[in-house]
Amino acid sequence: MFETDPDLGVNVLAVLHRIGKQSGPSFAQRLNLEGASTLLDLGGGAGTNAIAFCSVYPHLQATVFDLPQTLRVTERIVKDAGLDQRITLQPGDFNRDPLGGPYDVVLMSDILHYQDGAGNAALVKKVFTHLAPGGRLVIKDRFLDASRTSPAWTTAFAVHILVNTERGQCFTTADAMQWMTDAGFESVTELEQTAVAQGIK
Ligand SMILES: C[S@@+](CC[C@H](N)C(=O)[O-])C[C@H]1O[C@@H](n2cnc3c(N)ncnc32)[C@H](O)[C@@H]1O
Missing domain, CATH: 3.40.50.150 (Vaccinia Virus protein VP39)
Structure with a gap:
């Protein structure tokens, strides 16, 4: 869009x-x-x-x-x-x-829900190489929790994104943390529930 x-x-x-x-x-x-x-x-x-x-x-x-x-x-x-x-x-x-x-x-x-999981994993990997040692990646998004049916507003948003974008979808914080772990981040945490995840290089 x-x-x-x-x-x-x-x-x-x-x-x-x-x-x-x-x-x-x-x-x-x-x-x-x-x-x-x-x-x-x-x-x-x-x-x-x-x-x-x-x-x-x-x-x-x-x-x-x-x-x-x-x-x-x-x-x-x-x-x-x-x-x-x-x-x-x-x-x-x-x-x-x-x-x-x-x-x-x-x-x-709020950029990852426009892309698919493979694209996001690759982007997180790329970002890792552009961070200084000890640098931080902060990912803020509209994440679903592990049930993938909550929070309610995000679930409604996820349907909108699925229907109206080429390959967008809402992910879980665990997905984002996995992309960071796979990219090589030393410490990965969920800073704010279903909202913010952080990786430290
Ligand atoms: C939903 S907006 C989020 C804007 C801002 N980060 C915020 O939180 O308010 C998504 C942004 O990603 C940008 N964007 C989407 N695809 C992109 C791409 N392939 N390369 C660079 N920017 C892109 C859009 O232009 C848009 O500004």
Whole structure:
């Protein structure tokens, strides 16, 4: 959709940005990224999380990697936030193009449910190679629990994603943790139930 129907993509991003603006700063604080200098926000959309993270951590430099069509929206929002000196925009396809780095932190927020499991495993493996030693991968998504029928809202969202995207689906936190373990992350944890998983390199 973000490639083939950019107008619809812009609408989706506007909604995500409105929601994310409220929750982004407290999410950034909960992660305790005090020692980190560089953040890659992969598929970072409107730059909502990069903006929130840079606001919470004054020494952080962020890169928003996303499709060129999406970054047209991001550029305006980052400029309006007065953060264009600290947030770099990197256009590309994360499945095909190099990601830059190495980074202290990579955030993947709400991107994995548009892809299939094999694609996500490969992407997590790729991200591992773009992290500095001791770096962290934070995956935030709408995960199902082990029963795959809960939380209720995510179950409804999972049906929507199955019906309306080419190969998207909702995964469990355990799936994400397995991709990180297979990629070689030393320590893998579920930070927030059915919401956030983290791997440390
Ligand atoms: C649902 S949005 C999430 C945006 C942001 N991470 C957030 O949490 O608000 C998914 C994002 O992934 C981007 N995206 C999808 N496929 C991509 C690809 N192959 N390469 C780079 N970005 C991609 C889209 O352009 C979009 O900005």
